[in-house]
Amino acid sequence: MAESGNPIPQAASEANYLRFREDSPADEPAVSLDSFFEQPNAVSVRIEAGDDPQRLIPHLSRVKLVEVDFPKFRDGRGFSTARILREAGYTGEIKATGDVLVDLVYFMRRCGFDSFAPDVAIDPAVLEACLNRYPHVYQHAADDAVPIWQLRHPELANG
Amino acid sequence: MYRYDKYDQAMVDARVEDFRDQTRRRIAGQMTDDQFKPLRLKNGLYLQLHAYMLRVAIPYGTLNSTQMRKLAHIARTYDRGYGHFTTRQNIQYNWIKLEQAPDILAELATVEMHAIQTSGESIRNVSADHYAGATADEVIDPRPWAEMLRQMTTFMPEFSYLPRKFKIAVIAAEEDRAAMRWHDFGLRIVKNDAGEIGFEVYPGGGMGRTPFIAYKARDFLPQHQIFSYLQAVLRVWNRHARRDNIHKQRMKILVHELGEEEFTRQVEEAFQHILKLGSDFPQAEYDRIAAYFAPPPFETRLSDEIDRSDPDFAVWVDQNVAAHKAPGYAIANISLKPIKGIGGDITAEQMEVVADLAERYSFDELRAAHTQNLVLPHVRKQDLYAVWQALVEAGLADANLDLVTDIIACPGLDYCSLANARSIPVAQKIAERFADEARQKDIGELKIKISGCINACGHHHAGHIGILGVDRKGTENYQLLLGGSGDENTTQAKITGPGFDEDGIVDAVERAVEHYRGIREPGERFLDTYRRVGMDGFKEAIYG
Incomplete structure (x- = not known):
């Protein structure tokens, strides 16, 4: 958040590919959820807006990349998909693809997305402003931001 | 009432800058109107027929005199000198310029107010009983929980793009003054046999073109699990609602399609999982917020006598004043339904009068009711006459609370781009027809609600008499x-038969009312009589 700064990563090799991870990207293209189950060696999977991410949970140990598609920016199902995967303990890359707008990236980051491949390139200056705008959060999410109610009660942290 | 700390203030200030930047990028052509639309809607800015409309949140309808004076200032400076109180306990301004909207938000932020999530596909302003903290029939004051929910539902990342709007209401009394079961998520605070506080949970209600009354999903949810439960409800809906037809994306439709049992099963499953994540807030935070809602320092040994020697005052007392929990105090309702006026409208000068009265006579507290009236919640009975005189002077002393002329009407075709018909002139004609005070009084409690299209913003589904413009x-x-x-x-109200033109509907309402007067039994309200005898007799009276 603002206090810690939120630098924009250097553009990765692909155009319009913003990546907030240190490790190297998975180098094989993502396959559909059904294909993923048929291909025991696949490590990259693509979840469409209507897919059930819970089907993937038993197989997470072999997953390196999950692409979550946003067919239009008003379709918010992908936010829950990322939360469900992070809550299941998945630590690999979650990439938002499709109609990803700059004003949504902050909330996507909070849901556990750590890379972005939008259809239309994002202005880095606007993105940096959006990511650093809110000094606090009101609730827990998939990131490590401490919610306001916890900041108000530091005595509870040591209990 | 609640006051922001540095964290709340920082969040609201940040939202002002956020919106200022979004507006700047839109005006500079860096985003399309299609992209800007949901962003401005999430900050309460609608494009209506003639201008932008800005809807300002009044969380659970509670505000103080400083805030009311700021609302007056905004009306005078940025609008045409008036505002309009809405059925979600909010206020909206109808003549806003886009480029000035960020400045208005900055003004609001100086008095701890905002327009966050007052429209668009978001979790809306949490509404509550407008008698909260003043009525004797509540288990506890519901507002600390409403404030908790306000904070926790502000910028929820997972629900950045819900399928549709989502409305929450919280009550804590047997009597429901907040239309709780007409919400997506209705809560009634209850106490169980062990003396513990919890919630009855009612999901799946809503009006609109496909009305549903919320069903009870839980008899008793322990109080500190409410945020987990809410997240579970939202997650099930966010994942499984239709996304292909905006008219079928409200949660009530999913509940209807899955069935209450299956919807509840899915919510409970998600709830058991979310509960383990530890996202609910602790007792210490509840206590911090509840302290702001401690009862004001009521005087003791006050007289319960009211001097009724002025007959006009006595009429107002009988109709607009309600019982208070503290001896010697009363709840004073201010009608915003003058006979020839526009329901819910109030001028900047009237706002200032009401602010002064709140400051002087009601511990600096005001309420906006979902019925589009205002409330002075804590007035000493000995001060009622002075309050009434000031209201008379300001044109705010109509003694018609809950009577046939206390009509809820949406803005209709006079303002709204969705409307099919005008609502305001119909409300005015009905009010004029029944303007006689003695006749109103004789008719008794009768709630007329008028919508100018099937979106039902005027709550016609919940009217003792509902009117739908098509x-x-x-x-x-x-x-x-x-x-x-x-x-x-x-x-849910039922349709009588073929529709009427503008004058015809006024006549039809009158025929229904006169039928009721002819057949009522002692003590029966219009609604009681209708429920006793059913539709047929009324239909015959209306259509002859």
């Missing part, structure tokens, strides 16, 4: 409905 081959046509209610015995 477009029939290019002319405005009004359908009549009977038997709706937003109280603790919630019912």
Whole structure:
């Protein structure tokens, strides 16, 4: 958040590919959820807006990349998909693809997305402003931001 | 009442800058109107027929005199000198310039107010009983929980793009003054046999074109699990609602399609998982917020006598004043339904009068009711006469609370781009027809609610008498409905038959009312009589 700064990563090799991870990207293209189950060696999977991410949970140990598609920016199902995967303990890359707008990236980051491949390139200056705008959060999410109610009660942290 | 700390203030200030930047990028052409639309809607800015409309949140309808004076200042500086109180306890301004909207938000932030999530596909302003903290029949004051929910539902990342709007209401009394079961997520605070506080949970309600009354999913949810439960409800809906037809994306439709049992099962499954994540807030935070809602320092040994020697004052007391929990105090309702006026409208000068009265006579507290009236919640009975005199002077002393002229009406075709018909002139004609005070009094409690299109912003489904404006081959046509209610015995109004033109609907309402007067039994309200005898007799009286 603002206090810690939120630098924009250097553009990765692909155009319009913003990546907030240190490790190297998975180098094989993502396959559909059904294909993923048929291909025991696949490590990259693509979840469409209507897919059930819970089907993937038993197989997470072999997953390196999950692409979550946003067919239009008003379709918010992908936010829950990322939360469900992070809550299941998945630590690999979650990439938002499709109609990803700059004003949504902050909330996507909070849901556990750590890379972005939008259809239309994002202005880095606007993105940096959006990511650093809110000094606090009101609730827990998939990131490590401490919610306001916890900041108000530091005595509870040591209990 | 609640006051922001540095964290709340920082969040609201950040939202002002956020919106200022979004507006700047839109004006600079860096985003399309299609992209800007949901962003401005999430900050309460609608494009209406003639101008932008800005809807300002009044969380659970509670505000102080400083805030009310700021609302007056905004009306005078940025609008045409008035504002309009809405059925979600909010206020909206109808003549806003886009480029000034960020400045208005900055003004609001100086008095701890905002327009966050007052429209668009978001979790809206949490509404509550407008008598909270003043009525004797509540288990506890519901507002600390409403404030908790306000904070926790502000910028929830997972629900950045919900399928549709989502409305929450919280009550804590047997009597439902907030139309709780007409919400997506209705909560009633209850105490169990062990003396513990918890929630009755009612998901799946809503009006609109496909009305549903919320069902009870839980008899008792322990209080500190409410945020987990809410997240579970939202997650099930966010994942499984339709996304292909905006008219079928409200949660009530998913509940209807899955069935209550299956919807509850899915929510409970998600809830058991989310509960383990530890995202609920602790008792210490509840206590911090509840302390702001401690009762004001009521005087003791006050007289309960009211000097009724002025007959006009006595009429107002009998109609607009309600019982208070503290001896010597009363709840004073301010009607915003003058006979020839526009329901819910109030001028900047009137706002200032009301602010002064709150400061002087009501511990600096005001309420906005979902019925589009205002409330002075804590007035000493000995001060009622002075309050009434000031209201008379300001044109705010109509003694018609809950009577036939206390009509809820949406803005209709006079303002709204969605409307098929005008609502305001119909409300005015009905009010004029029944303007006689003695006749109103004789008719008794009668809630008329008027919507100018099937989106039902005027709550016609919940009207004892509901009126729905439709477009029939290019002319405005009004359908009549009977038997709706937003109280603790919630019912959905039923349509009587063919519609009427503007004058015809006024006549039809009068025929229904006169039928009731002819057949009522002692003590029966219009709604009671309708429920006793059913639709047929009324239909015959209306259509002859």
